[in-house]
Amino acid sequence: MKKFKSVDELVNQLKPSNPVYCIRKHTLEKASKFFQKNFKGKILYAVKTNPNEFILKTLFNSGINNFDIASIKEIEIIKKIVPKATCHYMNTVKSRENISEAYFKYGIKSFSLDTKDELVKIIDATKNAKDLELFVRISISNEHAEIDLSKKFGSLPNEAVGLLRLTKQYAKKIGLSFHVGSQCMHPISYEKGIAEIGTIIKKTKISPDYINIGGGFPSIYPDLIPQSLKKYFEKIKKSLANLRLEKKPEIICEPGRALVAESGSTVVKVILRKKQKLYINDGTYGSLFDGGVPNLVYPSKIITNGRIISKKMTAYDFYGPTCDSMDYMKGPFVLPNNVKEGDYIELGQLGGYGLTFRTQFNGFYSNDIYEVEDKPIMSMYDNDISSEFLVA
Numbered sequence: 539m540k541k542f543k544s545v546d547e548l549v550n551q552l553k554p555s556n557p558v559y560c561i562r563k564h565t566l567e568k569a570s571k572f573f574q575k576n577f578k579g580k581i582l583y584a585v586k587t588n589p590n591e592f593i594l595k596t597l598f599n600s601g602i603n604n605f606d607i608a609s610i611k612e613i614e615i616i617k618k619i620v621p622k623a624t625c626h627y628m629n630t631v632k633s634r635e636n637i638s639e640a641y642f643k644y645g646i647k648s649f650s651l652d653t654k655d656e657l658v659k660i661i662d663a664t665k666n667a668k669d670l671e672l673f674v675r676i677s678i679s680n681e682h683a684e685i686d687l688s689k690k691f692g693s694l695p696n697e698a699v700g701l702l703r704l705t706k707q708y709a710k711k712i713g714l715s716f717h718v719g720s721q722c723m724h725p726i727s728y729e730k731g732i733a734e735i736g737t738i739i740k741k742t743k744i745s746p747d748y749i750n751i752g753g754g755f756p757s758i759y760p761d762l763i764p765q766s767l768k769k770y771f772e773k774i775k776k777s778l779a780n781l782r783l784e785k786k787p788e789i790i791c792e793p794g795r796a797l798v799a800e801s802g803s804t805v806v807k808v809i810l811r812k813k814q815k816l817y818i819n820d821g822t823y824g825s826l827f828d829g830g831v832p833n834l835v836y837p838s839k840i841i842t843n844g845r846i847i848s849k850k851m852t853a854y855d856f857y858g859p860t861c862d863s864m865d866y867m868k869g870p871f872v873l874p875n876n877v878k879e880g881d882y883i884e885l886g887q888l889g890g891y892g893l894t895f896r897t898q899f900n901g902f903y904s905n906d907i908y909e910v911e912d913k914p915i916m917s918m919y920d921n922d923i924s925s926e927f928l929v930a
């Protein structure tokens with residue numbers, strides 16, 4: 539992959555007419571080391587966040603060798619790119635064919651589930667395997683998350699008691715898991731999830747081999763400035779200690795966004811300006827899906843290219859290149875008020891849920907990916923700056 543000192547250098551040299559995707563290896567390594575240093579447990583990277591080969595290799599080489607996968611295709615990617623890594627099949631809804639292929643062809647032992655029907659499928663499709671690690675996922679409130687997963691996944695706590703008892707009979711090792719929702723803005727969600735698990739443990743008297751607290755760790759956006767990740771880890775540690783379990787389970791987390799978001803930027807070009815509306819060459823059918831209906835506001839920065847840029851800022855919304863009205867990103871994206879056609883804009887925090895969303899819709903697609911060495915527009919890992927914003 540071609541490397542540039544900075545996004546500015548890249549734009550000045552290439553003057554790209556298609557959207558360009560940048561990856562910062564040093565930022566990935568920093569996030570990976572931060573998690574490994576501060577989270578006391580096993581870290582599974584959630585592959586769906588960004589399955590790019592360079593990202594997977596960098597994470598693996600930095601010490602993350604467990605991966606949370608959701609499909610056969612994701613297993614195949616991991617087996618090809620980092621064959622020594624271990625995959626965990628943490629999608630609670632899987633076809634029989636996929637379970638069977640995962641177990642017999644790829645040697646996957648750990649699976650998650652949230653219903654009895656899924657448990658029956660796993661037992662059948664693995665032909666009563668005796669070496670399974672089964673995770674019962676419970677549904678917990680996602681009230682502090684930007685993206686709610688609680689309606690689609692998880693067994694309700696009162697059903698989980700029976701399901702855990704049943705699952706235990708078929709599992710070599712048993713785990714409990716939850717997901718607080720993506721971009722979770724308050725550590726209390728993890729406290730509540732862990733307390734919920736404590737209740738289920740008390741009721742069933744089953745001491746789990748694993749507690750999996752899922753993903754959901756936040757990144758930093760202009761309008762979503764979280765507390766320091768250390769506060770999240772402290773809260774998790776305290777909540778686990780409060781369970782006073784005799785046999786200490788192994789703790790697992792499955793970060794996606796927090797590990798990779800900062801490492802990536804999308805560089806777009808302005809095709810047309812209509813007052814405060816900027817028509818750009820990437821959109822919701824490209825890497826900017828989360829800027830659409832989920833309305834995430836990416837940090838934005840104009841690439842000056844030597845032009846005089848106004849100090850007065852204004853709020854824009856973005857329209858993508860396709861002929862579809864859903865290809866719209868409300869923002870607000872704050873940029874100098876003299877942005878014009880031909881300008882380049884860097885959009886940050888797109889190392890997660892960016893590249894992975896691209897489609898060929900309407901004939902717009904770019905696969906121009908480069909490495910850059912400058913700093914991300916915003917960072918949670920730079921001396922942990924986000925703690926400065928902590929609301930007392």
Ligand SMILES: *Cc1c(COP(=O)(O)O)cnc(C)c1O
Nearest residue numbers: 584720753754755792793794795
């Ligand atoms: C998507 C997903 C994750 C990662 O979520 P983030 O919010 O990106 O951290 C973790 N675990 C499971 C089961 C997921 O589906």
